[in-house]
Amino acid sequence: MIPYQQPDASGHFGPYGGSFISETLTHAIQELQDAYTRYQNDPAFMAEFHHELAHFVGRPSPIYHAARMSREQGGAQIFLKREDLNHTGAHKVNNTIGQAMLARRMGKPRVIAETGAGQHGVATATICARYGLQCVVYMGSEDVKRQSPNVYRMKLLGATVVPVESGSRTLKDALNEAMRDWVANVDNTFYIIGTVAGPHPYPMMVRDFQSVIGKESIVQMPEMLAAQGCRGPQPDVVMACVGGGSNAMGIFHPYITHEGTRLIGVEAAGEGLDSGKHSASLQRGSPGVLHGNRTYILQNEDGQVTETHSISAGLDYPGVGPEHAHLKDIGRAEYVGITDAEALEAFHYLCRTEGIIPALESSHAVAQAMRMARTMRPDQSILVCLSGRGDKDIGTVADLSQADFYCRPSCRGQAVKGGVAVNLPVAGVRA
Ligand SMILES: *Cc1c(COP(=O)(O)O)cnc(C)c1O
Numbered sequence: 001m002i003p004y005q006q007p008d009a010s011g012h013f014g015p016y017g018g019s020f021i022s023e024t025l026t027h028a029i030q031e032l033q034d035a036y037t038r039y040q041n042d043p044a045f046m047a048e049f050h051h052e053l054a055h056f057v058g059r060p061s062p063i064y065h066a067a068r069m070s071r072e073q074g075g076a077q078i079f080l081k082r083e084d085l086n087h088t089g090a091h092k093v094n095n096t097i098g099q100a101m102l103a104r105r106m107g108k109p110r111v112i113a114e115t116g117a118g119q120h121g122v123a124t125a126t127i128c129a130r131y132g133l134q135c136v137v138y139m140g141s142e143d144v145k146r147q148s149p150n151v152y153r154m155k156l157l158g159a160t161v162v163p164v165e166s167g168s169r170t171l172k173d174a175l176n177e178a179m180r181d182w183v184a185n186v187d188n189t190f191y192i193i194g195t196v197a198g199p200h201p202y203p204m205m206v207r208d209f210q211s212v213i214g215k216e217s218i219v220q221m222p223e224m225l226a227a228q229g230c231r232g233p234q235p236d237v238v239m240a241c242v243g244g245g246s247n248a249m250g251i252f253h254p255y256i257t258h259e260g261t262r263l264i265g266v267e268a269a270g271e272g273l274d275s276g277k278h279s280a281s282l283q284r285g286s287p288g289v290l291h292g293n294r295t296y297i298l299q300n301e302d303g304q305v306t307e308t309h310s311i312s313a314g315l316d317y318p319g320v321g322p323e324h325a326h327l328k329d330i331g332r333a334e335y336v337g338i339t340d341a342e343a344l345e346a347f348h349y350l351c352r353t354e355g356i357i358p359a360l361e362s363s364h365a366v367a368q369a370m371r372m373a374r375t376m377r378p379d380q381s382i383l384v385c386l387s388g389r390g391d392k393d394i395g396t397v398a399d400l401s402q403a404d405f406y407c408r409p410s411c412r413g414q415a416v417k418g419g420v421a422v423n424l425p426v427a428g429v430r431a
Helices: 023-039 042-057 068-071 094-106 117-129 141-148 147-157 171-184 202-210 212-227 246-255 322-329 340-354 360-373 393-399
Strands: 063-065 077-082 110-115 135-139 160-164 189-191 237-241 261-270 286-290 292-297 333-339 379-388
Touching: 023 094, 023 171, 042 094, 042 202, 042 379, 063 212, 068 077, 068 340, 077 212, 077 360, 094 110, 094 189, 094 202, 094 246, 110 117, 110 171, 117 135, 117 147, 135 141, 135 147, 135 171, 141 160, 147 160, 147 393, 160 171, 171 189, 202 212, 202 246, 202 322, 212 246, 212 286, 212 333, 212 379, 237 360, 246 261, 246 322, 246 379, 261 340, 261 360, 292 322, 322 333, 333 340, 333 360, 340 360, 340 393, 360 379, 360 393
Parallel strands: 077 379, 110 135, 110 189, 135 160, 237 261, 237 379, 261 333
Antiparallel strands: 063 077, 286 292
């Protein structure tokens, strides 16, 4: 067992994390810290959390042995932790339920959130609808345009979506605006952050709520491995995509002390790690302060946060959770990059080989698993966190494949010509 006890009392993971906030938020952050400290050890709170996960989300999510994929890749057995089967279609809801429960107990009737692709916004609006909380979601106006189905979903669920016109009009600007709202409305407002970032206690709290992914996996894997004749009781490798890093921390955390298991985080390499067009904060960034914590960020020589790029909106963030920065520094986790093209290829491959349409974010982890499985033996194993389903991405994929897609506004009312499967890249095996 590798000893691991992070963060320290002030929210530091080694030199990372902490709480870099304005004077006006110190009270709100202290209040949140006190509430979380109290309820994380409260059996009634935890029982309700797990009841919600079971009855509203549909947990535990299954682990699936990707048999055809494993056979075709010709190496390690690949297993998928099916977060795509959760209600709302991704891991994000695990966290929004936990934080919304805290908001209720703290007597905050109003919830705010930031969102990029809209996935966290939808997961927040969903639980606010269920709990009767007022919900305001900040979203860059660029993203509002790009992600109109999720904007409409949030509205259907009763949320107010506020387009943010500042900066690059994307996720980081939405985060700044949400912080501003919180400062002005601390008395009645709870801020639900969507990933393992922000000031302490958010990175720890979001990790704890998402750790249900890894805790279930540790229970499920021994039997799964035995059934395939793999070495057990736990997988040789656990793998997940890293945007802010919450699905990865969720599956990694219970495995950190298991020294036999390698942990691999997959960042978005966009058009290549050396192209300048990527979102690989851990591999191409440097330490700095962003959104209330110290971590790896993509910045220029003057400390200005630089523009990021990824095919998947959910990985398109210039920072990363501080615990990943720490795990990288101590060498407990490794971080690699997968390009847009590789992720897209893995997306199509999983659709056709296993009958699963993965989120483009998750497709980065699938691509890395394919690459790595070939270098391993058939009695070895890789567990991939399939963080979400890809229904939200089919418009993007259809555009990239120049396929006809009946939902595109430009062809509304036209017959589907030949379906979506035109000009798809050949789902194949790279040497
Ligand atoms: C938001 C999102 C991600 C990226 O967020 P993390 O905090 O890095 O997990 C990954 N996959 C899906 C499906 C998402 O919606």
